[in-house]
Amino acid sequence: MEMLRGVPRTVRLLAFGAFFNGVVSFTFVYLFVCLTGPRGLSVAQAGVLTGIGGIGLVAGNFTGGWFGDRYGHRRMLLLGACVSGAVLIALPLLPLAVLYGVLPLAEYATGVVRAANSALVAVSVPEGSRRQSFALTRFAGNGGFTVGPPVGALIAAHYSYDWLFLIDGMGTLLFAGYAARILPARGTAHSRPAQRPGGPGLWSELRARPAVPVLLSAIVCADTVYRQQYSTLPVFLADHGHGTSFYGWLIGLNGAVILCLELPAAHALRKRAPLSIVGTGLLLVGAGYALLGAGAGTVLAVSMMCSLSLGEILYKTPATAYVADQAPVHAQGRFQSLYAGASISGQVLAPPLGGALYSAAPALLWPACAVLACGAGGAVLAARRLGPSPSGSRSRPVLRHPVPRRPDAETGSPGRPPAG
Structure with missing residues (x-):
């Protein structure tokens, strides 16, 4: 397909994972309804709890790439997905008071996954050719999110909201397993801890x-x-x-x-x-x-x-x-x-x-x-x-302290897309 020409295989596989993750991401849509319904919170209480979770999500997005630059984007994506999935599975069993600490943790981990996924796409595609790759991953995520909420509504209506958290958590853990397969530890860009180069902060x-x-x-x-x-x-x-x-x-x-x-x-x-x-x-x-x-x-x-x-x-x-x-x-x-x-x-x-x-x-x-x-x-x-x-051309300013370009762990050369 002409529109996908130049999109590396790694990005296509990540896009499929984004679609699957979007399909099972029920928590974002039905959390407020669950809190004010089965959990019995008032609208104000549910708003506070949801807002705290949102702060965790934003914090995870802001800091996930920092950890990825130091410890590897693949590693942070897997860790974030495992933490988020495990917490979501346990969420229906936890008392309300505990949710004020656990829900932000789950959302923080989700934010880390989001930042790591974007960084993995960025390091897998050369400069000037990234728009179609990011568009594909957004397309896949939006496609999954289009399918997920109606399915979640059916599950909640025929079973309970607890099943939504269980399926979301198990799906997130499956996504972690899938990512571990397509992003092998010694064959993916930034899969190993990044060196700490000297130079500007x-x-x-x-x-x-x-x-x-x-x-x-x-x-x-x-x-x-x-x-x-x-x-x-x-x-x-x-x-x-x-x-x-x-x-x-x-x-x-x-x-x-x-x-x-x-x-x-x-x-x-x-x-x-x-x-x-x-x-x-x-x-x-x-x-x-x-x-x-x-x-x-x-x-x-x-x-x-x-x-x-x-x-x-x-x-x-x-x-x-x-x-x-x-x-x-x-x-x-x-x-x-x-x-x-x-x-x-x-x-x-x-x-x-x-x-x-x-x-x-x-x-x-x-x-x-x-x-x-x-x-x-x-x-x-x-x-x-x-x-x-x-x-279409390199335009970054020349740094006063040039930073040595570490070879891309996936290709062995800087800035090139992954083979295959």
Whole structure:
């Protein structure tokens, strides 16, 4: 298939694992319902517990690459998957008080897996050719997540929510076993502990690449705005007479547009400057929310979701690949962790910020979201002047203390894709 040409075998196998993991990832979808239902928590208590878990997830994304750079991304992926799977299996048996400590641990481990998976994709593909590989793994994960929630609903309805945690945990452990097979300990990029080279630290590396901090800040703003669709949007639609089924249909539309168009878009735009694509995508996200300022009619809501979906397609994959292309070899995991943490930050920030603004001034929420997303897009477009794009050519600044490139453990040479 033309769109997958150049995607290494390792990335294709990781994408299959991402699909399977997405199918069994029920916990994220039904945790709140389980806490307020069978567990008997109030909405406020469930919100606090879910929020604590979200903090663990964000922390795992931010730190997983740091550990991977030191101890190996494969090793951290396996450790994170084993910890997450074991905790999920035990979760239905634990008393509520224990969940306040155990749930963040499970979410932290999930974040580590996410960061390690991104780093493994980054080190398996040469610079300038990563967009299609990241698009494939996103496509696979989104595909699995499209299948998983309906299956989870059937399981919960016919059995119990406890089965969801059990299946999620066992599936995560199976994913760890699968990853151990496809990422052999002595044949995968960064499977062994990374050497600790001398040279600039992480903040020095970021200062040498000023467009990267601008992009990361923009992604935090965009993700806070983007994830309003999972928190304040259903409340807004209900307040304007739309039922839950309409909201579910809109979310399904989002998934369908992304599944149909993300891979073709990544292939068609693979030679275009990444920051221009990312900036345009963020502007589309802002434009989508601006439509809601005119009302909550069906046409406006559908147009909003299409604009959000197209914006996501344009900004998420190129932004991930851009950060990977900018990363120095010895800090690839840490750069991926920074992006992974920024790209999930809205899970913690969006509900309280959006909820507070909607409660205080409902009419201001969507204009504020539009301004924030468009401002983020404008900042990314302006950041193009801070340095040339790495797409198609090397553009990293020369470091004052050159870092020796460690041969890639999978190929024996730096920067080359894995054989086969």
